[in-house]
Amino acid sequence: MIETTTAHDFSADALDALLVSHHIRLNDQQRRRLQWLGSRFGMPVLWDGPDAAIADSKLIIVLEPPSGPRAELFFRSLHAGCIVVIPFGENPGFDFLKSKLIDFGTVGATGWKGPHEMWWGGVSWSTVMPAAGDRQLPRVASCYPRDCGKDHIRPLARSLTTLGLDFDIEVIDATTPGQLLGSEKADFILKMWQKHTRPILWVEADAEMIDLPHLPASLDCDFAVHKWNRWEMSTRTLYFGRSPAAEAMLQAWLCFASTYPAIWEGYVLDQAWSLISSQMSLDTVWLPRAYHAMRGDQDPRRRPVVAHSVETTTADLGPELNFPKTLQSARRASRTGAPESLVVMTAPVQPSQPVTVILRDIQSAGARTVAASIEAVTQAFADDPGGFSHMELSLCPWQDDVKAATSVANSANHRILEIAPSSSVPSSLFRTLADSIPLAPGNVVALAARRESGRNQPELLPPA
Known part of the structure; x- marks a missing residue:
């Protein structure tokens, strides 16, 4: 029987004892994320089968993947305020369970001290939505080709000014008329990251900011991105925190995009994520759809944060038809996949x-x-x-x-x-x-x- 806890029951020493007693090896970033969750939702409890009572527990660790009916029973036992943590998230055996939940984040592997990918998710994003003013808001950055003209960026500039956000919107002499290459985006974002001391939130110049972007900064992550169709990394909204891992992610993206300019920029970003996640404990947040709303989205229950001026189709996002099927499955489960290195x-x-x-x-x-x-x-x-x-x-x-x-x-x-x-x-x-x-x-x-x-x-x- 699992006893329920509150955030007041949490202690770092008790968390360490739990991890050691169950042979769970986490690296520093993964433990930091789990401690962050524990301080808000209470001591984690272990779920080990369909007969284990979850009751009102809010933070649940799963060490073995349930399949079929067991996964369904587990999912039905969760309440809206639950957070599920999988310390061995690199294992494809957990993919089915993940498919029933919402991906919140993945913390990458690093060396022998923490060679696993820790995944965390839940039933509803409202569980981890921050209160206004939790942390300093990021600085918004965007750029556009000179031949697009200033009218191209007026809605974005007006919305950012109305919300009182600090921002940089600059014109660049793009290589291709009317279009930014992935390397040009990455180069601009890296320059903004190096120029300022706050996290950078990149949005496309034809977008509009509808609400304040509290989520990524409040979660204090290295990198945040929205996965279109749960597997395509979109470069229309990107967040980079103030960490060496975030800088490494930017550098890798710029290097790949410059080396392979003809490859779809979302795929290049995806490969940069895979590379850095295998070498550094990159703390990634998978942004909800509110940060990637599209023209034509009609859901009055979901107030968008960023609205993009493109139709709700995949044509603008995934022109790379040769994206490996195995990696599509891996990205749906927010992990790396063969032949990539864990x-x-x-x-x-x-x-x-x-x-x-x-x-x-x-x-x-x-x-x-x-x-x-x-x-x-x-x-x-x-x-x-x-x-x-x-x-x-x-x-x-x-x-x-x-x-x-x-x-x-x-x-x-x-x-x-x-x-x-x-x-x-x-x-x-x-x-x-x-x-x-x-x-x-x-x-x-x-x-x-x-x-x-x-x-x-x-x-x-x-x-x-």
């Missing part, structure tokens, strides 16, 4: 050889078992990288994911190691791999399954 670690010394670890067959193992394998691999690399320059770990539920991850690793000239959740991962894993028979980059080595004899040294199987 976590990237760099060795203190910089030799030349990188290594990719593919954790396969995760659909047949429990979430805790998969999480333990992730922690063991990252801990092993932290203990002894074995002469490898950096390590990338990808989760691959299906064989098609394995093939995709292998192809990416081959193209990057990586050594490749395949393991399953049933494999034993000793601290000497990477040293043993480096000292094994000479292998050309791209040849796949597999780690033998765990044996009852309790051997300390891994058994590396020859290339497939």
Whole structure:
């Protein structure tokens, strides 16, 4: 039976004890977010099955993914004020449960101290909507091509002035007449971020601010974006906080957009998010539709914050028809997905050889078992990288994911190691791999399954 709590029952020491007793490894940013939630909604409780009573509990941690009827029963037991936290949110086994809830945020992985993606969401955005004046409002930034003329930005400038918001709207000499490239947007936002000391809220110049944008600043996140159709990252409304992770996100977006100017800017932003989330604990908020209202939206119950002057269609948002289907599924669940890396670690010394670890067959193992394998691999690399320059770990539920991850690793000239959740991962894993028979980059080595004899040294199987 789960006892109900209030925010007054919360204590940081009790939270630490709960995490340790249930072997939940969080990095500093993830713990900060969970502590922030606990200070508002009370001590978290663990849900471990359909018979566990949630009652009036407001903050619930789920460690194993319920499927089918169990997920439905769990969802029906939630009240509007509930927050659900999934510490192992990178596991696709949780996707079905997430699909029944609203995504509020994802806090990315970082190294061996916290190699998981923590997801949090709930039934209604009203649960976490801030009171007016909770935090200083962001500075609004926008720019437009010179040939569009000043009339293009009058509604936005007028609405920002009426609301009393500080803003910068500048004209630029765009490369393409009447259109901003993704690199031009990213470059402008980065300059505004470097110029000012407050968070930056970017909105398209043809938009209009209807209400004060309290939400992203009150949640104190690194990055906030709206996902159109729950998977397409839209560049029409973006928030960047005052953190190294936010700056890294901007730098990565600018670099990708400049390198690949012909690729749809939403996809480039998406890939920058994936890259930074695998290396830094990027605290992302998935903005509600109120921050991305479109012309023609007719819902009197939902007062928009930002209204965009485009029709309610996907034509303006997702022209990239080749967006991988596997990544669409991953983004709907607000996580990274194969062949992307869940976590990237760099060795203190910089030799030349990188290594990719593919954790396969995760659909047949429990979430805790998969999480333990992730922690063991990252801990092993932290203990002894074995002469490898950096390590990338990808989760691959299906064989098609394995093939995709292998192809990416081959193209990057990586050594490749395949393991399953049933494999034993000793601290000497990477040293043993480096000292094994000479292998050309791209040849796949597999780690033998765990044996009852309790051997300390891994058994590396020859290339497939």
